[in-house]
Each structure stands twice: as structure tokens, then as C-alpha cells.
Amino acid sequence: MRIAIVGGPGIGKSTLVRQLGDLDHNGTYGEGEKGVWDPRVLEDIAAGRNPVGVTAYFGALYDANYRDAATRERSDSVIFFEGARITLEAHIAEYPAEHHDALRQTLSIGDSWNPDRVIVLTSSTSTIEKHIRMRNRAYEDVDNMVRRFQLIDHEFRRLAPLYANTVVIDRDGIEFHDRAGLMRIIDAAQLPMFREVPYQQMP
Numbered sequence: 001m002r003i004a005i006v007g008g009p010g011i012g013k014s015t016l017v018r019q020l021g022d023l024d025h026n027g028t029y030g031e032g033e034k035g036v037w038d039p040r041v042l043e044d045i046a047a048g049r050n051p052v053g054v055t056a057y058f059g060a061l062y063d064a065n066y067r068d069a070a071t072r073e074r075s076d077s078v079i080f081f082e083g084a085r086i087t088l089e090a091h092i093a094e095y096p097a098e099h100h101d102a103l104r105q106t107l108s109i110g111d112s113w114n115p116d117r118v119i120v121l122t123s124s125t126s127t128i129e130k131h132i133r134m135r136n137r138a139y140e141d142v143d144n145m146v147r148r149f150q151l152i153d154h155e156f157r158r159l160a161p162l163y164a165n166t167v168v169i170d171r172d173g174i175e176f177h178d179r180a181g182l183m184r185i186i187d188a189a190q191l192p193m194f195r196e197v198p199y200q201q202m203p
Contacts, residue, residue, distance in 0.1 A: 046141060051095035052102045059088055059109040066113045078192055084118050085110030086163050090155035094148050118166040119189045120156045125149065127172050 041057055044050040062083035069079045088110055092103045128149045132142050160166045169188050175181040186193065 042139065046139075046144065048095065051099045052106060055088055055091060055103050055106045056109075058083065058091075059106055062087070062113070063109050078194075081115065084115055084163075085113060086118060086120070086156065086159050086166065089159055090152050093151045093155045116165060117189055117191065118160075118163060119185070120160050120166060120168045121171045122153055122157060122168055123171050128153075 038057070041054060044054055062081065065081050065083070069081070073079065085107060088107050089104075092100055095103060125146060129142065129146050132140065132145050157168060160168050167189050169185060174184050176185075185191075
């Protein structure tokens with residue numbers, strides 16, 4: 001089956017293609033737009049509840065992506081994932097210490113993932129706060145999101161040297177919606193160059 005998503009500029013075609021592709025493969029959408037993750041997850045994250053259940057849920061989502069990639073990988077393919085074992089470990093910091101031992105038990109799901117490169121994106125708190133306010137999601141408490149970012153970002157920076165093939169990139173000033181920004185990420189992470197789609201001037 002081939003399905004075309006069409007519409008005017010800015011209507012959300014690219015986002016919908018990504019969402020439906022992930023839903024079709026894995027039963028969820030990797031970036032966690034509201035209404036695609038189990039709504040209880042967002043509620044529990046906001047309230048700081050069920051830390052082990054939340055972490056296990058994300059482990060299962062990431063594992064579905066890695067298992068899916070294993071079925072369709074080619075020698076020349078480059079497959080991008082959201083999430084790695086370091087993600088699960090970095091999020092432990094946002095929960096009370098009495099949960100940490102149980103949370104560490106959930107990390108084992110990521111032991112076999114072994115990505116060839118892990119890109120840890122970091123940023124200044126002011127940039128993150130600006131981006132969170134710009135996306136204007138009614139269900140997000142901006143102050144709580146910034147607090148969580150500071151905790152988790154600190155852990156990513158601390159853990160990155162302990163994980164092989166991991167590069168930390170400060171994304172301040174790097175725009176992900178233009179070619180120059182993406183090229184900076186490709187260069188900084190030493191990723192293989194994408195195959196250019198040829199553009200021709202036609203008579």
C-alpha cells in the first residue's frame with residue numbers, strides 16, 4: 001500500500017508522515033506528541049509519579065525502534081533513532097533517590113542496542129525555555145519543563161564520556177530546519193554524508 005499525504009505549505013505533511021510511519025512500525029510516535037503516547041505517561045511525568053513505569057515504557061518504545069531497524073537494515077543504510085541507553089540513565093536524576101535502584105534495573109533493555117554513534121544535544125537553559133514557550137503546548141508547565149531539562153541535561157553531560165561513540169553537541173545557534181544547521185550536526189558527529197537528490201535546470 002502506498003499512501004500520499006498532501007496539502008498546502010505548513011499544513012504538517014512532514015510531521016504526519018513521520019508520525020504515521022512510526023505508528024505503523026511501532027505503535028507509537030517517537031517524539032511523543034500529545035495524543036500519541038499513552039496520555040497517562042505525560043500525566044505521570046508532569047506529576048513525578050510512577051518513575052519505573054515511565055522509564056520502562058520509554059525503554060520499550062526505543063527497543064521497538066531498534067528491533068524494527070534490525071529487520072530492514074542494509075549495509076549502506078543510515079537509520080536514526082530517538083533514544084539510547086544513556087537516555088534512560090540520564091532521566092533517573094529527575095526522580096527521588098529511593099527509586100534509583102529500581103530504575104537502574106530498567107536499563108538492561110538497552111544493553112544490546114549499541115548504536116554506532118550517540119549524539120547528545122545540549123543547550124543553554126534560556127534557549128530551551130524559549131523553545132518550550134514558543135511551542136506553546138497547553139499541557140506543559142514551562143517552569144517544570146525547564147527544571148527537568150536542567151537536571152537531565154546535567155546528567156547527559158556527566159554520562160556522555162562513559163558511553164562509547166558518544167558526542168556532545170551544543171545546539172545553541174544551530175537551526176534544525178535549514179541545510180546549514182543540519183550540515184553542522186553531520187560534521188560535528190562525523191556522520192556519513194547523505195545522498196543528495198539531484199536538482200537539474202530543465203528547459
